[in-house]
Amino acid sequence: MNTKRILTFVCALALIIMLLLNAVAVVVFGDMDYFRSEFEKYNVTENIDMEMNDIMYVMDELMDYLHGDREDLENIVTEVNGETRDFFSEREKTHMADCKVLFDGGFAIRTGAAVVFASTALILAFMKKLDLRSLIKTADVVSGVITCAAAVLGVAAMIDFDACFVIFHKLFFNNDLWLLDPAEDLVINILVEEFFADMALKIAVYCVIILVVFIVFGAAMHISDKKRRQV
Numbered sequence: 001m002n003t004k005r006i007l008t009f010v011c012a013l014a015l016i017i018m019l020l021l022n023a024v025a026v027v028v029f030g031d032m033d034y035f036r037s038e039f040e041k042y043n044v045t046e047n048i049d050m051e052m053n054d055i056m057y058v059m060d061e062l063m064d065y066l067h068g069d070r071e072d073l074e075n076i077v078t079e080v081n082g083e084t085r086d087f088f089s090e091r092e093k094t095h096m097a098d099c100k101v102l103f104d105g106g107f108a109i110r111t112g113a114a115v116v117f118a119s120t121a122l123i124l125a126f127m128k129k130l131d132l133r134s135l136i137k138t139a140d141v142v143s144g145v146i147t148c149a150a151a152v153l154g155v156a157a158m159i160d161f162d163a164c165f166v167i168f169h170k171l172f173f174n175n176d177l178w179l180l181d182p183a184e185d186l187v188i189n190i191l192v193e194e195f196f197a198d199m200a201l202k203i204a205v206y207c208v209i210i211l212v213v214f215i216v217f218g219a220a221m222h223i224s225d226k227k228r229r230q231v
Contacts, residue, residue, distance in 0.1 A: 004129045005138075011120035012139040016146065016214065018113035021106055023206035027199065029067050034202075035059050038195050047182070047189035049081040055190055058087050062187075065096065066103050080186060092185050095177040102172060133221050140218020143211040150211075154204060161197050 036056055039045075045052060058078055064070040073088045073096055080087065088096070124130035157164045169178045180188040 004124070004127070004131075004134075007120045007124050007129075008131070008134050008138050009142075011117055011124065012135055012142050014113040014117035014120065015135075016139060016142055016210070018110055018117055019210050020146075020207050021110040021113070023210060024106065024203055025110070027203045027206055029063055032056065032060060032063070038198055039190065042192050042194050044190050044192060047192070048186060050079065054078045054080075058187075059190070062096065066100050068100075068104070068107075087186060089185050091177055092180065092187050095173075095180070098173055098175070098177065133225075136214065137218045137221050137225075139214040140222070143214040143218070147208070147211045147215065150204070150207070157197075157200065162193070165193065165196065 036052065039052065039055060044055065048055075058076060061070060061076045062073070065073055073093045074086075076087045077084060078087050079085075121130060153164075182188050
């Protein structure tokens with residue numbers, strides 16, 4: 001494999017990773033109205049004695065924390081069961097700190113992918129070997145592989161989301177703090193499993209759109225190149 005192909009592959013892979021992680025960030029952090037609609041859909045106020053506006057206040061603060069716009073989850077005070085209290089328990093704070101590590105890692109990988117994409121594109125341009133068609137065709141192949149892997153995970157999730165949910169947590173957390181008690185840890189009464197299922201589906205849709213765009217354009221270019229060779 002020559003230098004151009006290697007750099008083009010790295011460039012395409014970095015581009016796709018950057019776009020997919022950005023899609024995740026857009027879904028998770030981009031629309032708090034979606035959170036509200038989900039909470040209303042699953043009637044979470046029946047699980048916990050809180051006003052919807054207070055729930056959204058807590059979620060706003062939590063998202064700020066996970067995004068790095070808030071230092072910690074201390075002093076998030078709201079009214080629960082008619083009493084004013086600090087919303088997050090110590091167990092929840094520790095678990096959310098673990099979650100933040102994952103998000104920070106995702107942000108770092110996205111940034112690294114963006115740097116690699118820009119760097120390899122510039123190197124190819126400097127070498128006068130930057131070929132948009134080759135880049136898209138390579139991205140087509142990479143997208144196809146990722147789509148196949150994602151399809152397997154998607155089928156598994158449709159068959160047994162509960163099992164996938166547990167496996168995910170066991171893979172990414174080295175403790176059992178994610179096993180929250182609804183009686184003690186209030187956030188589990190709001191972020192119900194159905195919410196996570198819908199969020200996962202929305203992320204999947206965004207990511208599939210990105211992958212399909214590369215697959216369609218790449219396939220079109222492969223077909224066009226084949227026809228030209230046959231002429």
